[in-house]
Amino acid sequence: QVQLVESGGGVVQPGRSLRLSCAASGFSFSSYGLHWIRQPPGRGLEWVAVIWPDGSQKHYADSVKGRFSISRDNSKNTVDLQMNSLGAEDTAIYYCAKDNHNILTGYFGTDYWGKGTLVAVSS
């Protein structure tokens, strides 16, 4: 079955960096886009970033553009999120999610999510 397991969260001081990782299994990893989505405690969902199946395209939310970087290793079935210049507004549970992009229709949704990893930015 599909599994996505995030790691790397924790408490970090403002202005510092953190790298999250997501290990995937149970599907053809190199065939699907992977997303990072975050959720501040008690609040709504915020889409963060996506990387295309072959890594050829990466896109970011405006709130993280220039500070965060998404990457993937299709040989290891992992996707990472490098987060720099962290601020209190980045405090959230970070989810890794697989999309179900259909080449014929162009539609996609994120059909499998990990359980998330908590990032807390605090001095």
Next chain:
Amino acid sequence: DMQMTQSPSSLSASIGDRVTITCRASRDISTYLNWYQQKPGRVPQLLIYGASRLESGVPPRFSATGSGTDFTLIISSLHPEDFATYYCQESYSPPFTFGPGTKVAIK
């Protein structure tokens, strides 16, 4: 940037009620719209993609319509397990913005 709005932000309903949630995009997204359900303490679950296509395993009491800028999620008869927060998300082009959510609570 794309803005997604949802209404209402919350509602109270009884078991068996028909519930309607709307989502509006700030510009035309054709039918590139997803709906998710999130129960407290749980991970979001994809319900609908492509504005009206039911994700595998989702009960048929869930349906959705819409295109362009206006979209609707309908729960035909509310079950106890449907009390949750519902989010729309545009999938037309990145960034794939979520709506603020609609919380469905027990009356």
